[in-house]
Amino acid sequence: MPQEKINHSNASPYLSELTLDCVILSFHEDCLKVLLLRWKGTQEWSLPGGPIRRNEAVDAAANRILKERTGLDDIFLQQFHVFGEVERYNREEIKYKLKHLIDPDKWYERAVSVGYYALVDHAKAMPTPDPFTEQCAWWDVQQIPALLFDHNRIIQVARQALRTQLSWQPIGYNLLPEKFTLPELQRLYEAILGKGLDPRNFQRKMLSLGILERLAERRRGGAFKSPYLYRFKKEEYELKLKESNLFFS
CATH class of the missing domain: 1.10.10.10 (Winged helix-like DNA-binding domain superfamily/Winged helix DNA-binding domain)
Incomplete structure (x- = not known):
């Protein structure tokens, strides 16, 4: 999820223009579920994510974000793609839709996102919004709405990675009770x-x-x-x- 640009100077606690997007998956009622966030004052949804702190490893940042959103430690986590296209989505449209939350002048000029998928026990997760959102909820992957940014594509790429890795990653062990x-x-x-x-x-x-x-x-x-x-x-x-x-x- 692209986040507010705090500062490009060395005083900023975050790495400039590098973010994470996390596809958090569970299996419930015979359906593959993905965790989504609804932004405050809107009906707009997106994936969990955020910036990386200067003093933390990228994997550690992903684990931090996952714990903040699910309350879980020791989650199976897999980096699956880097989304680095120059034009990933319509930035002006995003600025307009979220201008009541973030000053349009404070968005990153460009954000490169590291994609992770995580596999969690549905019964143990405690979905929790972040400061920009007011709802965190599970969605059937077959019924996902049009998401902000390029997050529909990110989910599509994550699901393909999951299929490819099904034979050599502990998918069942992490998604089933x-x-x-x-x-x-x-x-x-x-x-x-x-x-x-x-x-x-x-x-x-x-x-x-x-x-x-x-x-x-x-x-x-x-x-x-x-x-x-x-x-x-x-x-x-x-x-x-x-x-x-x-x-x-």
Whole structure:
């Protein structure tokens, strides 16, 4: 999220014209969710983000912003792209829409943004607005409105990175609760890949990998028979990720 330009002198606590944009993702009710902020006095939404302090590493800045927005520590975080085009969006339109919050003369002349995606437990996150916004809420990635800046594109690039990295990053481990059913695991993969998967083939592959432990418990309360609950064997899961062996075509 481009932020207010404080000062270009060495007295500024922030790096000039370098910002972060964070695509914070969770999985809830069989849907992939993204955390968005609504700016004060508007119906305009954008991604969380902000400037980087002069005395902090870029990854540390991303972790700070994520904790401020979700209340969570130790989040899985992955840098996925740098958005450095000269004309990323209509700056004059943004200045006009947010002039009641930020002096139009104080916007960066140009902002290069480092994109991160983060994977969080939906139940544990506590969405919290920043000083420029009054609402922080989860949105289904399939129902995102037109966002400020170039944030629709940033989400699109993040989702593509997530699909590409699904076979060698601990996506499932970070988006699912500790205990889950095989259908829930399949729906997570389908939400990320954007397509359906054959249930028999999916379950056969996941069980053959040796990364899941079947528990004695079952998921109760559904309309159909109660499926067994599973959890990841973390060491085996990480080994298979190193082999890039979780790919589904």
